[in-house]
Amino acid sequence: MNSNWFKLLMKMTKVSYGKNLTLKGMPVIFNKSGAQLTFGDNVTINSSFLSNLVGLYQRTIIITRTPESQILIGNNVGISGATIYARKSITIGENTLVGGNAKILDNDFHPLEIEARNADIKEKIGAKPISIGKNCFIGCNALILKGTVLGDGCIVGAGAVVSGVFEDNCVIAGNPARVIKRF
Template identity: 80%
Template sequence: MNSNWFKLLMKATRVQYGENLKLNGVPVVFNKQGAELLIGDNVTINSSFLSNLVGLYQRTIIVTRTHDSKIAIGNNVGISGATIYARTSITIGENTLIGGNSKIMDNDFHPIEVEARNTDIKEKIAARPIVIGKNCFIGCNSLILKGTILGEGCVVGAGAVVSGVFEDNCVIAGNPAKVIKRL
């Protein structure tokens, strides 16, 4: 699909994007009616296998799942084969790079209680906003979980499982992720 056609499709689903949006491949973008999906200026979204040589397993997926959810992606952000999935809100600061195959999800996708899972009770799905500061780098194959707050200038090591609040300018790595260095 030509990226200009895809941009028209995004506008039709109320996705707001700034100038110079660069699409390498075709991402999966779903904006639930009533939700808000904002993409800043000079954003690059890589969604094809060879658009990032780290080896992308999938196209980039960006989803607002509920009518009151919000995703805000700042200016000069790069995204490669990542999943960004919001039931509440996800904010990504400007000049942030999101490495190949990373997942940023503000919810658990399913309730943790057996009865709620078996009856598929959507309101029992735990969700908390995620905030990623400006100038961050998220290493490939990282998982950013609900309620995470990354300060400005943070670096997340490849494959990290991140949950919690982290101060500005630190390197975070491991499972569970912890601060391993201050910049």
């Protein structure tokens, strides 16, 4: 399937995108009926092994899971083999780069309580919005967890596990991630 057919499919599922959306390979993009999934201008989505030489393990996956969920991706954003999965809300500011195989997940995927998990009660799945500022860089294999807020200009180190609120212009690394440098 070429990218023009894929873009037509995106329009049919009410995915909104601006000018110059570039698809390298075929991402998995699913927009739940009633949800909002928006890409700004000049967004690049790398989903093939050779589109990013860091070594992508998978195609890019972008999913709104509930009718109330939204994913808003700003202008000039690059995404490589990442998973972006929202039950509530994920916002990615303009000029941000999401490195190879990163995961941005605003929910726990399963209830934490044993009874709710065994009964597969979807309403008990914990979820909190994620906000990633402008001009950020998310390193390869980073994991951004529910409730995270990254200020403008933040850099997330490769493999970091990020949860919490971080001020503008800082470098965040480790597991659990912490500020290791400020600009």
